[in-house]
Amino acid sequence: MSDQLTLSPNIDGADDFYAELLAVHEGLSKEDSDALNARLILVLANQIGNRAILTQALAAAALKPEV
């Protein structure tokens, strides 16, 4: 597996995914949505596993992609 974070489009059916992401938050309070987002981050991070990529992902999310 590559140690490089993928920052080019990589999701098949991007619109479907985005709609699903919004749908899972539907009807939730701000607090419950925040909790869901936090759980989602942890589930996805575990799927990635690779520490180097996770570090790059954190930097990318912080809009500091030069790291």
Place this chain on the structure above:
Amino acid sequence: MNKIFEVPMYPYERHADQDAPSPVRHRVIVVGAGPIGLGAAIDLAQQGIEVVVLDDNDKVSFGSRAICFAKRPLEILDRLGCGQPMVDKGVQWNVGKVFFDDREVYNFDLLPEDGHKRPAFINLQQYYFEEYMVNRVFELQAQGAPIEIRGRNKVSAVGTHPDHVTIEVDTPEGSYNLEADWIIACDGAGSPMRSMLGKDFVGRVFEDNFLIADVIMEADFPTERWFWFDPPFNKGQSALLHKQPDGVWRIDLQLGWDIDKEREKRPENVIPRLKAMLGDDVEFELEWVSIYTFQCRRMEQFRHGRVLFAGDAAHQVSPFGARGANSGLQDTDNLCWKLKLVMEGKAPESLLDSYDVERIHGADENILNSSRSTDFITPKSEISRTLRDAVLDLSEHYEFARPLVNSGRLSVPCTYDGSPLNSADALNGPARSRPGSACPDAPLGDGFLLPKLADKFTLLTIDADAPDVLEESGITVERLALSVTDDKTLALKERYLGDAPSGVYLIRPDQHVAARRPNFDENQFRAAVRRATGQE
């Protein structure tokens, strides 16, 4: 009935030094008779070095305080001749349960590795721990070892000189002066020695209070460590329940920052909290209550000329992970053999600088781990609480999240990677026994490996030839010749050779690996001895 910690164990007695016309010089003075000071004094005395322990008190620890002792300190205590009573009295445990809100989210088993003389952990009240160490001091005295404890002798002034230290000591009968070639300061987190020398002690303050209550109860809770995040009986905070000997249970309740400590300590306020946790029908008696706060910090240097700091006086951590007393004993384990060689003129004084390097490495590791545990247990922002709760919620359903749950990363020995005393690793062996590591124990028939490695430099050969004795620069290294067939369980092979067919290890008096190679190479091992004693 008086508690053990209410009876003077080494009451004040007038000493001839107090009537001497000029200050008497001692070889080593240890300041503080807690677990670390006593450990240092026993270590030196049983190797024939004259040592005086001064303590401002005359009793063992007031209350249970440190209760969780890890395998490595127990191995050190074996070397100091007082490990067995600790293990005999202590409570062994392996299972931990984690609760979140009103439900158990998961439980774990420490699954300690087989083939070690000592268990992963015991729980034992600090007052018993100190009692057994003081008993060991008395035993050494009876054998004629040069060791004494002076109760209610409080150091009130310090003067440092290039080749000695002067101190003024206050007693119930007035003050007197002493001199020492060396001083080991083990006078706790509030260390007066540190203040008197004007040394820094900076770090991170955690704005939180914790109530510790030791209760005596006949309860059918199992011998497990139970940790609650945000329980209904202590909303928004944490709680811990852990068993000690004599039917005593440690209960630790986080209280938050903005509280009235004196009020919270009163039984009429403590008891309802405990009833809410234990249930109304559980009968219990309060043995001891205290409220503590903590910081994570260390001194910039532990060695200041001829004054050496150890234990909480040198570094302070949060209690999560049991890294206080456990790491302090590793300080003096590291220090005493070096000090002995320097005092005997067999090593340069600069060897003591490696105490700083190695134990600061250990302190930083402990501070890092205990700060992270504290950040998980007591989230300091809304988002850190959201993430923490997400981990706990997921851990109830999915195994993957459980390693992220941090209710304390329990103390394990520090490996001195990069120490100037290490020689380059020349064996393609297991990482766990690389240079700098504390030797892992292994079974040897009816006995164990570690007791054979204590107090001296050892050349451990496994299926390899070497001379029985190696003399280098005043250091005598004795060989311990073993074969993988000496351990039918193959733990010795797995822990020291891995895939290598043979191995030769140079092991320090503190049971840490200094060098290892597949075979005995005289020049290489002579150099390794010089390096491990600060002579190269």
